Structure formats: C-alpha cells, structure tokens
C-alpha cells in the first residue's frame with residue numbers, strides 16, 4: 540500500500556490489513572450475517588404467528604394444524620440448518636416455537 544518494503548511478507552500483511560479494514564468499515568455484524576446467512580443457506584419458513592409452530596403446506600397455501608387457520612401465517616427467514624434442527628427436534632417430540640413480534644425485516 541505504501542510502497543515501502545519489497546519482500547513478500549510485507550505485501551501479504553498489507554493486503555490482509557486492507558481486507559480487515561474493509562470488513563470493519565462494512566460492519567462486522569452485517570458481514571457475518573451476509574456470509575453465514577444470506578450467501579450460504581438462506582431459507583424462508585412459514586410459521587404461525589399465533590402459536591409459533593411451523594405451518595404445513597396445503598393445496599391452497601400454508602396452514603397451521605394446531606390453530607386450524609391460515610390467518611397468522613408469516614414467512615420467517617432462517618438458516619436452512621436451523622430448519623433441519625427444528626425438524627429433528629419435532630421428530631423427538633420437542634416443539635420449537637418461533638415467536639413473531641412486529642414485522643419481519645429481511
């Protein structure tokens with residue numbers, strides 16, 4: 540960056556200092572969200588806003604089998620690995636619930 544030093548190690552360190560500064564300026568939380576969620580396994584799961592359980596797909600759309608209605612169904616962005624974890628827990632009779640408060644911002 541500064542043009543000082545001609546050895547390989549100096550250029551290597553300068554390049555990573557610049558990348559580190561870019562990540563810090565972009566915001567570490569945004570960077571991690573972008574790389575670990577949006578760019579990798581972004582998934583939208585339909586959840587009942589009343590009981591928090593996963594909605595089931597029917598011919599006409601999604602519906603909650605517990606509440607017997609589709610009035611409270613909302614799409615929630617979660618990592619696909621979380622969706623798989625929820626399904627594994629439901630197979631073991633553990634019901635994970637997603638509490639939805641307000642609007643969901645993607």
Ligand SMILES: [Zn+2]
Pocket residue numbers: 587588589590591592603604605606607
């Ligand atoms: Zn429900």
